[in-house]
Amino acid sequence: MPRRFIALISILFVIAAACGGTDDAGDSGSITVYSGRSEELVAPLIEQFEEETGIAVEVRYAESAELAATILEEGANSPADVFFAQDPASLGAVALGGYFRSLDDALLDKVDAGFSDVEGRWVGISGRARVVVYDSEKIDPATLPTTEDDFTDPAWAGRLAVAPTNGSFLAFVAAKILIDGEEATLDWLEGIRGNNAPTYPSNSVIVAAVDAGEVDAGLANHYYLFRRRDEVGDTIAANHFMTGGGAGSLVMPAGAGILASSENATAAAVFIEYLLGEEAQTFFADETFEYPLASEVTANDELPPLADLNPPQLLLSDLAGALDQATDLVAAAGLL
Amino acid sequence: MTSSTADQLAPPASAGGARRDNTGAAPTWLVVAGILVVLPALIPVLALLLRVVGASDAAWATLASARTVQLLLRSIFFAFVVTTAATSLGVTAAWITTRTDIRYSRTWSTLLALPLVIPSYVLALSFTSFAGPRGLFADMVGIGLPSITGFWGAAVVLALATYPYVYLVVRATIVRIDPSLEEAARGLGSGATEAFRRITLPQLRPSIAASALLVALYTLSDFGAVSLMRVDVFTRVIYAQYQGRIDRTPAAVLSLMLMLIAVTILWGESRSRGRSVYFAAQTPRPPTRLSLTTRQRVTTYFFLSITVGLGLALPVMVLGAWLLRGLVTGGVIDMRWGAVLGSLSGSVAAGLLAMVAAVPVAVLAVRHHGRFSRVLRTTVYAIFSLPHIAVALAVVFFASRYLGGLYQSFLLLALVYSTLFLAQASGATEAALTQINPNLEEAARGLGDNRLNAFRRITLPLILRGLMAGGALVFLTTMKELPATLLLRPTGFDTLAVRIWSTANELFYARAAAPALLLLIVSAVPMYYLIIRPRHQT
Numbered sequence: 001m002p003r004r005f006i007a008l009i010s011i012l013f014v015i016a017a018a019c020g021g022t023d024d025a026g027d028s029g030s031i032t033v034y035s036g037r038s039e040e041l042v043a044p045l046i047e048q049f050e051e052e053t054g055i056a057v058e059v060r061y062a063e064s065a066e067l068a069a070t071i072l073e074e075g076a077n078s079p080a081d082v083f084f085a086q087d088p089a090s091l092g093a094v095a096l097g098g099y100f101r102s103l104d105d106a107l108l109d110k111v112d113a114g115f116s117d118v119e120g121r122w123v124g125i126s127g128r129a130r131v132v133v134y135d136s137e138k139i140d141p142a143t144l145p146t147t148e149d150d151f152t153d154p155a156w157a158g159r160l161a162v163a164p165t166n167g168s169f170l171a172f173v174a175a176k177i178l179i180d181g182e183e184a185t186l187d188w189l190e191g192i193r194g195n196n197a198p199t200y201p202s203n204s205v206i207v208a209a210v211d212a213g214e215v216d217a218g219l220a221n222h223y224y225l226f227r228r229r230d231e232v233g234d235t236i237a238a239n240h241f242m243t244g245g246g247a248g249s250l251v252m253p254a255g256a257g258i259l260a261s262s263e264n265a266t267a268a269a270v271f272i273e274y275l276l277g278e279e280a281q282t283f284f285a286d287e288t289f290e291y292p293l294a295s296e297v298t299a300n301d302e303l304p305p306l307a308d309l310n311p312p313q314l315l316l317s318d319l320a321g322a323l324d325q326a327t328d329l330v331a332a333a334g335l336l
Numbered sequence: 337m338t339s340s341t342a343d344q345l346a347p348p349a350s351a352g353g354a355r356r357d358n359t360g361a362a363p364t365w366l367v368v369a370g371i372l373v374v375l376p377a378l379i380p381v382l383a384l385l386l387r388v389v390g391a392s393d394a395a396w397a398t399l400a401s402a403r404t405v406q407l408l409l410r411s412i413f414f415a416f417v418v419t420t421a422a423t424s425l426g427v428t429a430a431w432i433t434t435r436t437d438i439r440y441s442r443t444w445s446t447l448l449a450l451p452l453v454i455p456s457y458v459l460a461l462s463f464t465s466f467a468g469p470r471g472l473f474a475d476m477v478g479i480g481l482p483s484i485t486g487f488w489g490a491a492v493v494l495a496l497a498t499y500p501y502v503y504l505v506v507r508a509t510i511v512r513i514d515p516s517l518e519e520a521a522r523g524l525g526s527g528a529t530e531a532f533r534r535i536t537l538p539q540l541r542p543s544i545a546a547s548a549l550l551v552a553l554y555t556l557s558d559f560g561a562v563s564l565m566r567v568d569v570f571t572r573v574i575y576a577q578y579q580g581r582i583d584r585t586p587a588a589v590l591s592l593m594l595m596l597i598a599v600t601i602l603w604g605e606s607r608s609r610g611r612s613v614y615f616a617a618q619t620p621r622p623p624t625r626l627s628l629t630t631r632q633r634v635t636t637y638f639f640l641s642i643t644v645g646l647g648l649a650l651p652v653m654v655l656g657a658w659l660l661r662g663l664v665t666g667g668v669i670d671m672r673w674g675a676v677l678g679s680l681s682g683s684v685a686a687g688l689l690a691m692v693a694a695v696p697v698a699v700l701a702v703r704h705h706g707r708f709s710r711v712l713r714t715t716v717y718a719i720f721s722l723p724h725i726a727v728a729l730a731v732v733f734f735a736s737r738y739l740g741g742l743y744q745s746f747l748l749l750a751l752v753y754s755t756l757f758l759a760q761a762s763g764a765t766e767a768a769l770t771q772i773n774p775n776l777e778e779a780a781r782g783l784g785d786n787r788l789n790a791f792r793r794i795t796l797p798l799i800l801r802g803l804m805a806g807g808a809l810v811f812l813t814t815m816k817e818l819p820a821t822l823l824l825r826p827t828g829f830d831t832l833a834v835r836i837w838s839t840a841n842e843l844f845y846a847r848a849a850a851p852a853l854l855l856l857i858v859s860a861v862p863m864y865y866l867i868i869r870p871r872h873q874t
């Protein structure tokens with residue numbers, strides 16, 4: 001047995017080495033992308049890009065916050081050229097660390113300035129709205145509030161799920177601090193805690209739990225519901241957009257920036273330009289059900305138009321700065 | 337059991353004055369090997385310590401808050417409950433499959449070990465998806481079960497996910513125990529249960545302690561299952577610090593706190609072992625298997641069915657249902673053979689590296705008791721208890737600066753895996769080594785062998801099974817590792833665990849089912865050949 005075993009292992013390693021070593025750069029160069037966007041969602045798009053431009057793309061997929069932390073640890077030694085993240089907080093963390101370079105105006109001009117970094121270090125690619133996902137068999141949408149503030153009402157005791165350890169929720173709390181101030185935010189969090197809000201690890205699990213009848217409603221991002229429908233057909237869970245203009249109406253962009261340490265900045269810019277182009281924006285609208293932010297592409301018919309969402313006026317670049325404070329408040333309220 | 341009774345029961349081989357706390361000075365080659373082995377583990381630990389030295393007031397404030405203390409206490413209680421349950425399950429399962437005449441014992445042996453390869457997150461997910469008002473069970477039967485969440489639900493899930501540690505390690509020991517003692521006790525009128533409790537159980541103490549330690553530390557550091565089943569424990573706070581904070585210092589402080597608890601538990605474990613020693617039979621023969629009465633047989637099969645049913649059949653069924661749903665709704669089942677290959681090569685490399693590294697750690701811990709071996713052992717367990725994300729980021733910092741081309745290479749990834757899980761391999765090896773009478777090796781040396789040769793020719797073959805069981809544990813745990821894989825893998829390197837994460841995270845459960853089932857199948861085969869089959873050949 002041992003000899004056969006060793007032979008088998010050797011074969012495995014040879015194949016593994018062969019698989020790992022496919023960094024044959026295309027004619028137009030190659031770039032490394034750290035992607036906080038899931039492979040399930042963006043891999044087809046990246047393949048398309050490689051075909052069209054001849055630029056080879058190596059992608060490292062992981063959670064946005066963890067990739068941001070990785071870039072901060074790597075410092076100037078990062079092998080990444082582009083950081084493509086799910087949320088402005090992760091992008092902001094890298095920007096604050098000084099590891100992004102400024103993007104060309106040609107790229108920044110494609111997107112409403114409100115969805116990009118104020119200093120042009122990252123650009124918004126697609127928008128993700130905060131919503132209340134609710135059980136349509138138990139709740140009449142007309143009774144749902146237009147701001148998150150009403151959820152501290154005792155009527156919601158034990159009925160609204162939140163994901164306090166999740167990056168999106170923490171970014172939403174950071175936004176609330178910027179809009180309503182620290183004190184009001186802490187009050188709100190304590191109200192949610194006082195209502196014994198069930199806590200879940202992520203937005204996607206909340207959507208599944210609401211659909212499975214485990215909890216009446218939850219704070220989540222809007223597109224998870226469409227993933228669920230993709231898989232199970234009709235859902236009992238439905239989306240409610242809060243249009244009151246508070247933090248609950250937040251539209252957070254997924255975005256991208258080019259690292260200061262990148263030696264392939266030109267190819268990296270071509271990549272970001274592609275993400276802002278019509279083809280990619282249509283992909284985001286129809287495949288991932290996000291709000292396209294460039295190239296005049298309109299949102300999917302199943303979504304209310306972006307203009308109707310009434311997102312709050314705040315500088316997304318400030319979100320990262322308020323993030324640590326947000327985490328402290330969530331902890332102080334006893335939600336962590 | 338008092339230690340004086342235990343001493344009376346110890347086999348005559350131990351009467352020659354061999355004591356567990358053999359304090360003979362370790363030979364230089366062993367010390368050097370020990371240092372080399374522990375070096376990769378020291379780097380992340382030191383990196384965290386350095387960060388904590390420069391910690392801000394905010395970091396310490398997080399640590400000192402009443403809420404943190406409350407969570408910490410709950411975590412410890414949770415780990416205690418899970419460890420107790422997993423240990424009872426594991427020991428019972430090991431005894432049944434090796435000492436009774438149940439049918440298909442080889443099949444049961446394999447099935448009982450399999451829950452180990454199911455990521456605790458997937459196990460929890462299958463529990464929560466199965467129950468609930470509109471869960472899978474409700475879909476099939478029409479009656480909704482209450483949702484399984486909370487402290488006790490999570491405790492059940494983690495006990496099922498971790499009892500195989502105890503089962504495998506104890507099993508490796510139980511078959512080497514001299515059966516004549518127990519038989520003698522029975523001949524003198526003890527019942528089977530009493531003979532097991534009074535004779536065999538004390539001999540299993542080191543194995544039980546070593547594997548219970550692994551369970552406790554695994555439970556303390558688990559995040560996936562507890563967060564999904566909504567238990568507020570300490571790891572949630574750590575995770576939130578990494579998600580929601582640019583400053584990574586508070587997370588480092590909290591991670592070290594976890595490590596401190598681990599070290600405390602480790603201290604308790606080494607105290608619990610007691611001073612008595614039992615050496616295995618030098619020519620082990622298979623014990624006579626207890627023939628069960630009909631009533632015992634029914635109870636035994638009931639126990640086995642429940643354990644395998646909840647730990648294995650339920651998740652497999654839920655995954656199967658998802659897969660089916662995916663096929664029905666026209667989803668493409670995306671098979672990635674690269675992921676299978678990645679999982680296998682990474683885990684095999686980790687298992688082999690860990691087996692090599694486990695030898696000096698175990699030999700030093702068992703045969704050369706002293707400050708050096710204590711530090712070594714503590715470090716090995718400390719890194720096992722750290723959140724993988726904390727270790728991975730420390731390695732990112734170090735490797736991207738000082739290791740050049742090794743950063744994000746397969747070699748480094750395999751080294752990190754084996755370092756993270758070394759405690760499993762060294763724990764199993766220690767348990768095996770404790771059974772071997774050092775007099776054997778002494779005898780070989782007396783006959784002219786040098787130390788290294790005597791070890792290689794006498795002791796190594798005797799502990800090989802324990803070592804292989806340890807290597808297999810590392811292999812199986814690596815198969816499901818995620819956080820370090822994501823950050824440290826070579827770009828383009830794919831594993832089944834990564835596939836499961838990437839799909840389930842986006843709520844594509846149907847697409848997650850195929851890699852999860854593949855993970856099970858791919859792990860079952862080597863487990864059978866490495867752990868289950870050799871034992872049956874004795």
